[in-house]
Amino acid sequence: MKDNNRNWVGKPLPRKEEGRLLRGRGKFADDIKIREMLYLRFVRSPYAHARILKVDTSRAEGLPGVVGTLTGKQIEPLTQPFIEIGPEPCAKIRDFPLAVDKVRYQGEPVAAVLAESPSLADDASELVQVEYEGLDPVVDAEQALKDESILHESAGTNKVWNGVFEYGDVEKAFREAAQIVNIDRLHFHRFSSTPLENNVVIGQWDPKDDHIYYWCNNSFPSFAIQFLAAHLNIPIDRIRVQTFDIGGSFGIKITSYPQMAVCALASKKAGGRPIKWVETRSEHMTASAHGNERTFRDTRVALDQDGVITAITSRHVDDCGAYPRYEPLGCVIWSQVFPGVYRFKNARIDFTQAMTNKCPVGPNRGYSRMQHLWFLERVVDICAHELGIPADQMRLRNYIRPEEFPYTTPNGCVYDSGDYPKMLAIAKNLIGWDEWKKKQAEARKQGRLIGIGIGTTLDSGTNNFGQSQIVNPHAPFSGNSQGANCKLDIYGEVVVAVGSCPQGQGHETTAAQVVADVLNISPDLISVRTGFDTERNVHTGFSGTYASQFAVSGLSAVHGAAQKLKAEMKRLAAFVLETQEDDIEFGRGAQGPELRAQTKGKSINYWGLANIVNVNSAVLPPEMHDITLNCRYIWRAPFKVPDTKKKYGNLTMTYASQLHIAIIEIDRDAFIPRILDYVAVDDCGTVINPAIVEGQVYGATAHGIGAALMETCVYDAVGNMLTSTFSDYTPITAMNMPKVKYGHIETPSPHSYSGAKGMGEGGAAPVHTISAALQDALFSSGIIIGDSFNNADTLFRAMVGREIYQADKLVKLERRA
Amino acid sequence: MYPRAFHYHRAGSLKEAVTMLSQLGEEGKLLAGGQSLIPLMKLRFANPKHLVDLNFVPGISYIKEDKGSLRFGALTRHAEVEYSATAAKIPIIHDCAAGIADVQVRNRGTIGGSIAEADPSGDWATVLSTLDTTIRCLGRKGERTIPLSKFITDAYTTALGPEEIVSEIIVKNPPKGSGGAYLAFKRSAPVYPTASAAVQLRMEGDVCEDAAIALGCVGLTAIKASQAESALRGQKISETTMNAAAEAARAAADPQPDMRGSAEYKRMLVGALVKRAIELAIRRARGEQVEVSHLYA
Incomplete structure (x- = not known):
């Protein structure tokens, strides 16, 4: 299926979306206004853990302009609890979109009010009186596992899932190790994505046809409707979801289905009036979704004489907040990158997930893999420093080698392609590695602290949903697929629809590039339907935009549909022009794109072909009646169901990689870490559109630098969220960004039709890189970096207070004779 | 969120604004740029019943x-x-x-x-x-x-x-030979500083004739660090005198811990800012053109 024709794929074509989005002419969910629409505001819990004694909505209902209210008690008998993906006992959790008996995190919705205007809804929400009885909150995952205060009585435990991932011969590797490094505790912090546009839902349960209509910005609608149909007791075909332009998601908008459920139920109660809910920023920060927090305990690393890692054992505790929702998928998704970019064959990771009285987590850019990749990068840097091996050498000794691809990992994943040593060489060259090493040594003499850090990371894309069966053998999911449709409309327009819902990734442009090469026309002549619509019938159960996969799953589907259309056009043209199919050439004539019979000097344009099939069909013989010029194609990933007992199998199709280097200086009086130089080298296989890829690399780099130095979700001991506004959370802005030098290589993927790999999440490379650079600056002062979040205050407490990060307390090196 | 409902009054002059305030009593609040008031109203932390808008008063912006x-x-x-x-x-x-x-x-x-x-x-x-x-x-x-x-x-x-x-x-206007600088550390541009330091000096040669030092965000009001000022006044400025001023500034600070930083860190930081601001103030006092930018995370 490889195309040789590459006029458009690979070109830095400006985005088709740009004119609309940059001129403020985008159409977003909140731009949609529907007659009779009501506005919904949630009443939220001020407590992290409390029993609900009474909800009194009478005063709110008495306010003129208020149409109704909704409480958890009212919706419980009308609905099924949301599907739980995990096995017993967490399958017994009863998750409703409004709290019924208890609240389990600050900001959890307890009731909803519906009013004629947004401000009236706000006023009414203040009049709902809720009586609570406080319960002991638990905000730390390891504490939660003691089950002293239980969040979900029906489950009887705060433990969501536990499993041991063991491969190779761990005991032997440790017996034979020349040196062993022990690391007491590492911690990956909780942060989130802060899309410019918050969650928005308009929901209508129309009594005229008993259908539910959604206009929203959910980023994985085919997943949402599976949850909603089961929850709301309605056939899934009666739920229509449309999305439009979306102002960023980064995964966080996958888990807006509870709010979607409330809008539908509220609409039903209001006689079918459409209900609009627009999330405020504070709601988004406290109660949409956060990224997973993870603690790594008792890590032991076996190494040979040369610093080659031979085995790792560790115990990981993941914190998923108050409800599992998309979890416990994160308990296996990290194992897509089990060994990271490294060659070690023996490992045992004991993985546990716990619930705490904090906002539920949701997939967040780099979801579940970045935590693990950060852990591995910390392991590599800590070992390198302990053993006195330069960080670049340590990596070269441990990287999977370019000649080993496709590389099968200890847990059966197949890394398609890559060349990490080459990326390292390019990055070192771009940053001026040798000069920085000299400057660093000079600076040390003057008492200045400069650190040079490397982060090598993976962005695994197009995942095998069969991995869900590793966490729950009864989970009815495996494989991956995407749908697309390509048609010639009646006047010959080429129209493409695809089951993705882009949030700035340029799908309209890259889909048009692919189709343009198949049909040999300009992308300008191709309309790509934007947004998602269940009624376009191009989605599968996996459709949406998430998990770095459009270049593979989305464009494979588009390519398949375009090929089908091309074949039909060719057949039809051969009939009309009275020639053989292989005589037909796709080209451009005086009247636009046309198909030519090369031997006959005759041609027919797109309008001519579309005319015959759509409105002039009597000219067609019966054997041509199967031609529709309206071609739907479902692409399926070639996956098998993994071996759930051994936790073995291929979990992802493509592995894009990133290699970043940061130079950071920490001043000795204000302790502010300053990035002096930064390089990002990317490999996402064959590039479809270099400008879009480069843009996404910058975006992911900014997000990662923000996460490493500025952005953290902080809770106090009783579960109050302390970072509920941007003033406290301080998302990164352009002012905080260093100049990023960009480089790239292309190792084409043998697994995708085009050689492309999914990208965009970026593996949180800056988080690993900045931790590495900070440690490089401070290791000689006896400090290792034990947390993924570091700011001036953290460094002050490590360097002056000596409260945290003390290497002599956290790391132990055993050398064997 | 949307603010609670309020009455809007547009003042035509400062005099009229004063009259409006006296009629409205405690329920009235002035609206100038809205930099703080509007966000507080949108969070419903501030809920004034009446707003007196000064934005249409002529001649008070100059x-x-x-x-x-x-x-x-x-x-x-x-x-x-x-x-x-x-x-x-x-x-x-x-x-x-x-x-x-x-x-x-x-x-x-x-x-x-x-x-x-x-x-x-x-x-x-x-x-x-x-x-x-x-x-x-x-x-x-x-x-x-x-x-x-x-x-x-x-x-x-x-x-x-x-x-x-x-x-x-x-x-x-400060007297001849003066120079000053203001430095803050801010985690990102839109937020309040973690700490800040303002230093205004009058120099004669290397000797500091007069000094004014104020610390921001480390107390209930801006803190005049008079001990730090004394450490410079009448002194030849050197590393030692600057360190003494920074130390005195740290002692004068009374910071509270919050999301911007621990109290100990803020105290350390404000001293560092004072020292850097002194260096900049001296260069300006000498007539040098120096661009000053805050420190950002």
């Missing part, structure tokens, strides 16, 4: 040089100060205006509003307390002027009477 002083109309936006060549004659004033929040906020927020709000994290009070600053106020009984040191009495508290409005801010 920067004038007059008899050895700079006069700022109360409604002068930070951005106007930032781009004013007149205001730039006192460089520390430019440092302050150019470093407040982000462009959007600087286009709306006003110097008068900032002084009248007396937020412990506000920039203007810290900077202006290193200069000879007086606040002109208009009330029902007429006008009065109050030195800045007597104007802000506590966090969010000023000497303004309930029906009194800031009308003008008057800053005396």
Whole structure:
């Protein structure tokens, strides 16, 4: 299926979306206004853990302009609890979109009010009186596992899932190790994505046809409707979801289905009036979704004489907040990158997930893999420093080698392609590695602290949903697929629809590039339907935009549909022009794109072909009646169901990689870490559109630098969220960004039709890189970096207070004779 | 969220605003740039029943040089100060205006509003307390002027009477040989500083003839660090005297821990900022053109 024709794929074509989005002419969910629409505001819990004694909505209902209210008690008998993906006992959790008996995190919705205007809804929400009885909150995952205060009585435990991932011969590797490094505790912090546009839902349960209509910005609608149909007791075909332009998601908008459920139920109660809910920023920060927090305990690393890692054992505790929702998928998704970019064959990771009285987590850019990749990068840097091996050498000794691809990992994943040593060489060259090493040594003499850090990371894309069966053998999911449709409309327009819902990734442009090469026309002549619509019938159960996969799953589907259309056009043209199919050439004539019979000097344009099939069909013989010029194609990933007992199998199709280097200086009086130089080298296989890829690399780099130095979700001991506004959370802005030098290589993927790999999440490379650079600056002062979040205050407490990060307390090196 | 419902009153003059305030009593609040008030209202932390809008009062937004002083109309936006060549004659004033929040906020927020709000994290009070600053106020009984040191009495508290409005801010030009600098550490542009330091010096050769040092965000009001000033005054400036001033500044600070940093860190930080600001102030006192930018995470 490889195309040789590459006029458009690979070109830095400006985005088709740009004119609309940059001129403020985008159409977003909140731009949609529907007659009779009501506005919904949630009443939220001020407590992290409390029993609900009474909800009194009478005063709110008495306010003129208020149409109704909704409480958890009212919706419980009308609905099924949301599907739980995990096995017993967490399958017994009863998750409703409004709290019924208890609240389990600050900001959890307890009731909803519906009013004629947004401000009236706000006023009414203040009049709902809720009586609570406080319960002991638990905000730390390891504490939660003691089950002293239980969040979900029906489950009887705060433990969501536990499993041991063991491969190779761990005991032997440790017996034979020349040196062993022990690391007491590492911690990956909780942060989130802060899309410019918050969650928005308009929901209508129309009594005229008993259908539910959604206009929203959910980023994985085919997943949402599976949850909603089961929850709301309605056939899934009666739920229509449309999305439009979306102002960023980064995964966080996958888990807006509870709010979607409330809008539908509220609409039903209001006689079918459409209900609009627009999330405020504070709601988004406290109660949409956060990224997973993870603690790594008792890590032991076996190494040979040369610093080659031979085995790792560790115990990981993941914190998923108050409800599992998309979890416990994160308990296996990290194992897509089990060994990271490294060659070690023996490992045992004991993985546990716990619930705490904090906002539920949701997939967040780099979801579940970045935590693990950060852990591995910390392991590599800590070992390198302990053993006195330069960080670049340590990596070269441990990287999977370019000649080993496709590389099968200890847990059966197949890394398609890559060349990490080459990326390292390019990055070192771009940053001026040798000069920085000299400057660093000079600076040390003057008492200045400069650190040079490397982060090598993976962005695994197009995942095998069969991995869900590793966490729950009864989970009815495996494989991956995407749908697309390509048609010639009646006047010959080429129209493409695809089951993705882009949030700035340029799908309209890259889909048009692919189709343009198949049909040999300009992308300008191709309309790509934007947004998602269940009624376009191009989605599968996996459709949406998430998990770095459009270049593979989305464009494979588009390519398949375009090929089908091309074949039909060719057949039809051969009939009309009275020639053989292989005589037909796709080209451009005086009247636009046309198909030519090369031997006959005759041609027919797109309008001519579309005319015959759509409105002039009597000219067609019966054997041509199967031609529709309206071609739907479902692409399926070639996956098998993994071996759930051994936790073995291929979990992802493509592995894009990133290699970043940061130079950071920490001043000795204000302790502010300053990035002096930064390089990002990317490999996402064959590039479809270099400008879009480069843009996404910058975006992911900014997000990662923000996460490493500025952005953290902080809770106090009783579960109050302390970072509920941007003033406290301080998302990164352009002012905080260093100049990023960009480089790239292309190792084409043998697994995708085009050689492309999914990208965009970026593996949180800056988080690993900045931790590495900070440690490089401070290791000689006896400090290792034990947390993924570091700011001036953290460094002050490590360097002056000596409260945290003390290497002599956290790391132990055993050398064997 | 949307603010709670309120009544909107548009004042045509400061006098009319005073009358409105006296009629509305405690329920009335003035709206200048809305830099603080509007976000607080949207979070429903502030819920005034009546707003008196000053934005349509003519002639209260200006920067004038007059008899050895700079006069700022109360409604002068930070951005106007930032781009004013007149205001730039006192460089520390430019440092302050150019470093407040982000462009959007600087286009709306006003110097008068900032002084009248007396937020412990506000920039203007810290900077202006290193200069000879007086606040002109208009009330029902007429006008009065109050030195800045007597104007802000506590966090969010000023000497303004309930029906009194800031009308003008008057800053005396510093004497010859002066230089100053204002430095803050901010985690990101739109947020309040973690700590800040304003230093205004008068130099004669290497000797510091006079010094004014104020610390921001490390107490209930801007803190005049008089011990730090004494450490410089009459001294030849050296590493030792600067360190002594920084140490004295740390001792004068009274920070609270919050999301911006621990108390211990803020104390450490404010000393570092003082030292760096002294270095910049000296260079400016020598007549050097020095661009000053805040420190960002």
